[in-house]
Amino acid sequence: MPQLIATDLDGTILFDRKVPPADLDAMRRWRAAGNLLVVDTGKSVFATRDTLEPEGVAFDYAVAFTGAVLADGDYRVLTSRFLPDGLAHEIVMSLQGIDGLTVFATTLETDYIISDTYHEVSPILQVFVPMTPEEMSGHRFIGVPMRVRDDDVRERIVADLAGRWGEWIEVVRNQEFLDVVPAGATKGAGLNDLVAWLTRPDGPHPGESVETWTFGDSWNDIPMHEAADHAVALPWSPPEVAAVCERTAASMAELVDSLLEPRGHATEEGR
Incomplete structure (x- = not known):
């Protein structure tokens, strides 16, 4: 065996x-x-x-x-498995304006950084390519990782994402990161x-x-x-x-x- x-x-x-x-x-x-x-x-x-x-x-x-x-x-x-088409963009837009947050979006080939309020690189995710929300069109995304240190902010984000898109996503915590991935993943x-x-x-x-x-x-x-x-x-x-x-x-x-x-x-x- x-x-x-x-x-x-x-x-x-x-x-x-x-x-x-x-x-x-x-x-x-x-x-x-x-x-x-x-x-x-x-x-x-x-x-x-x-x-x-x-x-x-x-x-x-x-x-x-x-x-x-x-x-x-x-x-x-x-x-x-991928997120439904367009959902990664919707999630990214819902996170705009939140302080203390770095937002990424990942395809099979590349990790993209969409926004960053920390202006520092985490040892967990160090290599990425800049992308604007407008440039997300035409890509298939598997996940939306985000770095968020504050526990209260993290809990609010989890509740908001689950309330809006809980049928299509999982929101998983890993140290100071949250990973949004397809439902069931x-x-x-x-x-x-x-x-x-x-x-x-x-x-x-x-x-x-x-x-x-x-x-x-x-x-x-x-x-x-x-x-x-x-x-x-x-x-x-x-x-x-x-x-x-x-x-x-x-x-x-x-x-x-x-x-x-x-x-x-x-x-x-x-x-």
Whole structure:
């Protein structure tokens, strides 16, 4: 039975755009042992590549855009879902004039920045192309990420977006970001979609049972954890995240070491 680790990026294996060497080695050992490594992230495919390639991170599959897109280890898109035509523009226009907010819009190929009141770059999303709301016409958008630090402003935005377009969107929190993605898209739904894709009759693992482990620290990881056979949080995860996990691990290296340890030995240690 194949084993699969699905890992979040920022705050989990990625810190100020760097991957700790021990974690990088652990992920290589995990794959060398015949297991699957999946990155399950709110980032776009473009941002995932921009972040991970310089760090030498190789993986088997990516669940990107908070579950709206599946890609392989070469960043080739396997499946994708988009916001309804014109909706990203409507959402962007509804956010104009709000102070303390940076608004992005993402296509399959590019992360665009639409407006910025912080005038600084977040380490979570650093590479983007300027775009005006008027230039959004003719593009198909998967999501509208926004950086918003103030909790009250964040809550008002979530309530407003859900009240207006709740039938067509999900609004997911990740640290100081909110990600607006197509309805039904979550990290958990993306993980389920990937397992179904892997085990379909003509898939890479037809008819097999895939044992899934998830590793993530933030609120948008909760659906991913809930979809997994085994969910692991980080010691600094918010209580709501830790509550849906069976345990914590301080690093990817610690998690991989515990899973690659012979099960019999682990059982004896646990007695």
